[in-house]
Amino acid sequence: MAPRLSVVVPIYNVERYLEECLDSIAAQTFGDFECVMVDDGSTDGSAAIAEAYAAKDPRFRLVQQENKGLGAARNTGWRNLAEGTEYLAFVDSDDTLPPGAYELMVSTLDQTGSDFAAGNALRFRAAGYYQSHGHSKPFKETRLKTHVTEIPSLVTDRTAWNKVYRRSFFDSAGILYPEGILYEDAPVSVPHHYLATSVDVISEPIYHWRVRELGEVSITQRKTDPRGLIDRVRSIELVRAWLLARPEPTFAEYLRSYDRNTLVEELPMFFWSVPDGDRAFREAYQQHVSRLLRAIDPEQIRQLRAPLRVKYQLTLANRMDEFVALQRLHRLYRRRPRLRSRRAAGPQMISPDALTAVPQATATSAPPAA
Template sequence: MQPRLSVVVPVYNVELYLDECLESLAAQTFQDFEVIMVDDGSTDGSAAIAEAFAAADPRFRLISQENKGLGAARNTGVREMSPDSEYLAFVDSDDTLPATAYALLIETLDETGSDFAAGNVTRFRSAGHVQSPVHRVPFAATRLRTHVSKFRPLLTDRTAWNKVYRRTFWERHSFAYPEAMLYEDAPVSVPAHYLAESVDVLSEPIYNWREREIGERSITQNRTNPQGLIDRVKSIRMVREFMLARVGDDPMYAEHLKVYDNNALAEEIPLFWKVLPGSDAAYQEAFLEHVGRLVREIGQDAVRALHVPHKLKLYLTVHRRMDELIAQLEFEKEHPGSIPVSGTLHPKADYPFLDPAAPVPDAVLRLDQELRLRSRLDEAAWHDGKLWLSGWAFARQLGAESRSKALKSLILKEKGSRRTVLVPARSHLDPEATVASGAEFRHADWAGFGALVNPSRLRHRGTWVDG
């Protein structure tokens, strides 16, 4: 009788962890499965451990090959699946699964008919289990028969091993993992989300992702490896190529590409920035070359929508200004959320580390969305039939350093209409605003305001109701 589920487990030099991984598979409450272990040329005792499992449990099979990398080992495992198995899953050989993982995923797919199901993930080490940060948002709630176009956070669900695929879906689209590269998950996981008719998302943790404490560090833990950076950028580029190839046939892919590009700029590239200040020359050169080229490919339209600090880091990257980029990263670490500003009518960021001999364009530095209004209403009281309002308000990055730089008006907008009423407001000292702002470069002592609203000015607006 053919198993319903085939689980592919690539194995390479994981003798410290492999027993625990395979035991968690053997302990699954869903029993109708096979495990295809692919020894990818291990040089430690991993193959012997896998062989012992295969000898003890007929559901476990061992395939051996020369070392070709994780993507190639996964593809080998897929080719070795039993011909009539219904579902496909992948497990990395240093990780584990809760006992009910596959029962939950397959019961869900049997009920919904979706193309694949994906579940939440915990990160674990000897101290215990915590929610995986990269899976927190997409798996915060269970969503059945959903799709990445309906729930965009699924764009960040890029791991291979927290899923069970319907085999017909996998074969219909001829999925295969890229070989001879790191970060091979996304070029399959992201297209799968777009190509699926529907996907099931489960908030229940179904996978335990190990953080290695001894032995060789995992790929995701070795952040300053230049090859890892190069391959991660290549992975992003492969997903972009998948979408670009479909724009002509389906105009929706133009919108999908915009969403993906924004995610690459706003979430993927910042992962490189985190380790850049402590990295070596080889990593920094790989960053400038490959990330800079990727940003140029994505283009200025996507960059313009970002906040000024983000735009500036991308500009410095593209123009290979590494010293200033590292200075900005260190500045932001010391002064989180703060932007030094020059100008009042047309304010722009004015960072002290920028080289005046090579000016950065105003389009990069001009502040707009960064000037968010911060405000608080402290008092609302009636005096002689008029409404007195007082509190404080200021633009986040400009502060309110003097009365002349803190002019204010209160605008009342008529509900359901564009018509407004302008109410003068007087500025006054309110040091509480400076305390609330946490500003390091500009105080907001003159953010205080008071305004008197005369109801007689409003009687001819809309439908007046006394009360």
């Protein structure tokens, strides 16, 4: 009999973190799962760790391939799932989960019948755990059987690993992870939000997202890497291409909403790195962000607040020296003395002892009446 849940774990050179990740999966209070570990051509001891885990726990099995990247490894895991599993989840191999994560997600989906459940995430480092900034707004409160059209901030819920999918929905959507680029999550997660009949939004943290403090840093920590910027813009363009290709009239409005979020929240994240980046990074920013801006309805840019509008105008005009000067001035403004002490305190840490309990299925909220 097939397990109810399949968990895909792509693995590449994470011997420092892998055992902790797999231990957290094995310790789940929901035990009816298989874990498909995909070694993506690791050159360190990761494959040996995975083999040892498969040998001691029959729920874990290892698939190996030559190095093709994270998107390809996730797709390989999906292709190697057991027949008949009901639910699907992804975990990055340097991260962990609290013990009750899958029990909460699966029980919620059993209750609602939604296409997938998505939950809150905490970042963690040696000093402790703290709220993931990117997940704080869409997961502020639990809402069952909802949709991105009811909670527009769900368009920022782009990570692959804070979700449990109904496998029939994932398979029928026919959207696999793009291969050969970084930031491959959004071209799958965002379309899924639009395609879903309903999703369950869970405010409890169901995922622990590591901040790497030793060895090679993660993709999201490389703020001035030109490739990261280029691939992030490409990720946005893949989402736009998917929305543009949909024939349904509602998707034209979805595209406008997505573009608005791109202009107001996504692209401004690059602004802070431009003054610190080298010439290659600034050239990549100007070239690739300008290409994206030219594809977006110019009326959307004209409707922005003046500071954003001016920065985009400077980008399009290739007036990068002025852009950098303006961004540095903005940075000085943000560092006013009355804000300095607040920022110096850093993120509010959460004790690990508070994370060991099985979260209760408090997801009893219903979306507001139409």
